[in-house]
Amino acid sequence: MSSSSWQPVLQQTFGFDQLRPGQQPVVEALLAGRSAAAIFPTGSGKSLCYQLPALLLPHLTLVVSPLLALMQDQVAFLQSKGIAAASIDSSQSREQAQQIQSDVRSGNIKILMVSVERLKNERFRQFISQVPISLLVVDEAHCISEWGHNFRPDYLKLPDYCADLAIPQVLLLTATATRAVIEDMCGRFRIAADDVVTTGFYRPNLRLLVQPTPVEERKQKALQWLMHLHNKQTQQGRDFGAIIYVTLQQTAHDVADYLAPQLPFTVQAYHAGLSSDERELIQQQFMSGETPCIVATIAFGMGVDKSNIRQVMHYDLPKSIENYSQEIGRAGRDGLPSDCVMLADASGFQLLENFVYGDTPEPAAIERVLQQIRDNLSYQANETRWEVLMTPLSALSNIRLLPLKTLLVNLELRGVLTAQFSYFADYKYKLHISEAQLLAKFDAPRQQFLQQVINTSKKARSWITFDADALLQHSGEADSRRRAITALEYCQEKGWLELQSKQMTDVYRVDIDKLNQPGLAQQLAQHFAEKEHSEIQRIRAMLQLLQDQQCLSRALAHYFDDTQMQQDCGHCSVCIGKHLPWPQPQALPDLSQYQAQQLCQPLQQAIQQQFGVVAPVDLLTRYLAGISAPWLTRVKARQLGSMGILEHYPYQQIKHWLIARGEKHSS
Structure with missing residues (x-):
């Protein structure tokens, strides 16, 4: 598609006579039917790369954005330009969300913004699967790469969602990605190297x-x-x-x-x-x-x-x-x-390093997750399935939510798990009209089914809780749960009842042979150890860059593989001769002044009483370093007296000191 096709839209809608550097090849790739990636510095106009094509593509543009405030700002900007844009987010009422869905179905909305978590919602996926989509836009696309700086496990599922929804094109947007991260995220969506547009990192102002x-x-x-x-x-x-x-x-x-x-x-x-x-x-x-x-x-x-x-x-x-x-x-x-x-200065390094160690699961915790999968398998439709609620599993396994999600994603990548779908475990509804009036809205077969839904539900004073198991037993229909939720959603759309849902449950298909393969827990633990090492090296690389006596702007540009900057900036602290030596951190007292057993005993007792196990050395280390963990929260560790008492010491130094003092329990 030539520039003559988008030039009038650019001028009339956005008020620009021309595109900024880098925007034109991205826009033209999308309008030619190809996927693309835009790697532009912050504030360089990445958003226009999808906003302009969205007005010229035949169907909906679906934008996945990481932050509610970002979505709301983008929607407000687009609406100010007369563009039919909307978001579906947690701040909206049921009526607002329903109206937006209705406008999307009818084609009145050209750009819809959602969070990546919204795509896990079975009700939303059921809705969006019925809508033709021209383009998927992934903002902050570096979150797709596990080796990027802000990996979000849910982003890793976007290629599957894209395939399931039959979306023909993708646009990836980010300001901060190294060459390895760009190759990773573009490889997942099969974006050709020629359609990856990088404009350079340096901003002279x-x-x-x-x-x-x-x-x-x-x-x-x-x-x-x-x-x-x-x-x-x-x-x-x-x-x-x-x-x-x-x-x-x-x-x-x-x-x-x-x-x-x-x-x-x-x-x-x-x-x-x-x-x-x-x-x-x-x-x-x-x-x-x-x-x-x-x-x-x-x-x-x-x-x-x-x-x-x-x-x-x-x-x-x-x-x-x-x-x-x-x-x-x-x-x-x-x-x-x-x-x-x-x-x-470098005194903050220790705190950042400790955060990294806090996100590394203990090998025993990984094994607890694998055992939970084995103990909770079910068999449906010739498949072995596992259903999980993330928060209880985090509390049980002693793995924080983000690394726990990362662990499950790694099990997917190894073929142990295959994500099937997510659903809300609990639905409850409140009638706005009488039961008789509600049933009268339907013909005899639907009336009979809805009566079964109501009869098998658990009634309280105002709210009625849907019971899928009781309905299945009563109706004998394998598809009764999906059919019931569709009926309840229809009734909500008509205003006859209010429907609420909670307890997001993820459903996986399980390959039992791969789940039981020898050494799986150790392999996963090794992966997390490598990730931990990578994160520590990332922090040290940052310190090295900031401490080096070289142009800061140029060093940053080269870190992001921007070879366009061939000379120093002339105005950073190094270039103007204001490079300062970094203060040396104060020497910490020797740990020998502390009594390991005395510091750890209250926690050991609490863990033994609560979980019936001996606290592993990594948990003791986190306790003394002041690093939070689900089990520490569970036993109210901050009230035990020694939480964080050694927070200024390196994690590994605390751990080795504990081992040397007899706290040798396996982690």
């Missing part, structure tokens, strides 16, 4: 300044930088925004409380521990300029499209080079000069 500062001096240094920013922007008559990134939620409050009384503008803390209403209000105040400065954990920023952020400050170390790049990418989106200031 960002000044990267590394000023490693001891932690006790950082608050004062942050205050100085913010006052400098305020004075400069006031002189120029400009409003501004600033983000200060910290690692821990408590640090966000401590820094905000220190800065707020001393600055002539509002400063607020933001983190995942706040309620959704609080987070939404703070973000709105930041976007409007009412609160110019946010002190935030990495829970803040994704999808925040504020053009005048003049300063991004790292009070603590970022998690990786990719995270650092994403976070500084929020500065200066209007193209004006902006500062990215690194105050963190």
Whole structure:
């Protein structure tokens, strides 16, 4: 399709006379019927790469986005341009979601945005499978790669969803991906190398300044930088925004409380521990300029499209080079000069490293998961199946939810499990009309079936709980559950009842021979050990890049395989001669001053009482290092006295010390 076909739409709908570098080959690949990937820096116009083709493709464009706020902002922008766009998300009422589904079915919506988790919902998949789709867009597509910096297991299922829904084309979007990650994510969707468009990483308006500062001096240094920013922007008559990134939620409050009384503008803390209403209000105040400065954990920023952020400050170390790049990418989106200031020093390395160790399952925990699969198999339609609720399995196995999902994905990749579908285990409904009035809406056969649904349900004062097993036994129909849910959803659409669902259950087909193959748990444990090593190396690579006496902008560009930048930037801290030596971390006292048995005994007793086993050395290490784990939460470990007492020590040093002191229990 030639540019003459999309040029009028670009001008009339979006108000642009031409596309930015990189956008045209992506748009033309999609309009020619091919899949593509756009690897553009933050703020370089990735969204237009799907928004423009979506208006010219015949059917729906389905966008998978990682964040509710991002979806809502994108939908608001598209609607402001007169484009029929919508999202289906958790913030909506039943009536709103039903209206959007109706508009999608009728073809009145051109772009629909959903989270990746929405595709696990059997009710949503049943709906979307009936809608013709031209294009699947995957935002933050690096989440597909297990070796990327923000792997999300549910993303790995997107190629299967794409095939199941018969979507002919895919567009992958990301700002931060190394060559290996790009090859991984594009390989999963069979995107040709010629249709992977990379525009370069370097943004000349960002000044990267590394000023490693001891932690006790950082608050004062942050205050100085913010006052400098305020004075400069006031002189120029400009409003501004600033983000200060910290690692821990408590640090966000401590820094905000220190800065707020001393600055002539509002400063607020933001983190995942706040309620959704609080987070939404703070973000709105930041976007409007009412609160110019946010002190935030990495829970803040994704999808925040504020053009005048003049300063991004790292009070603590970022998690990786990719995270650092994403976070500084929020500065200066209007193209004006902006500062990215690194105050963190190597003292934060230990905390980041401990987070990595906390996400590595113990070999015994992996074996517990495999045994749970063996103990809970069922046999249906000549298949061996396993059904699982993730939160209870996490609590039982002592594996955090994200690594647990990663473990199950690895079992899928090894052919042990095959994802079948997900469904809500529990449905309940409340009648808006009498039972007699409801039954009268249907002909005799449907009336009879619906009567069976109601008769086999469990009735309470207001809500009635659907009982699939009782219905199956009463009706004898193998398909009775699906038929009942379809009927209840139809009644909800008509407004005759209200339907609620919960307890998302994942259903897998199990290859028993592969499940029982010798050494499976050890192979999986080895995989996690390799992933752990990779994450630790990623943190060390970041430290090395920040400490090296080379142009920071050029080093970052080369890390992301951007060979277009052939000379130094001339304005980073290295280029302007302001490279500073990093403070040496203070030496920690020898662990011999502590009594291992005394520190661990309260936890050992609690684990023995609660689970009937001896606490493994990795669990003891996490306890002393202050790393959360499901079993530690279960026994209320923070009330036992020693949780986190050794949080400043390296994980491996604590573990080896415990083993040497006789805590040799197998992990």
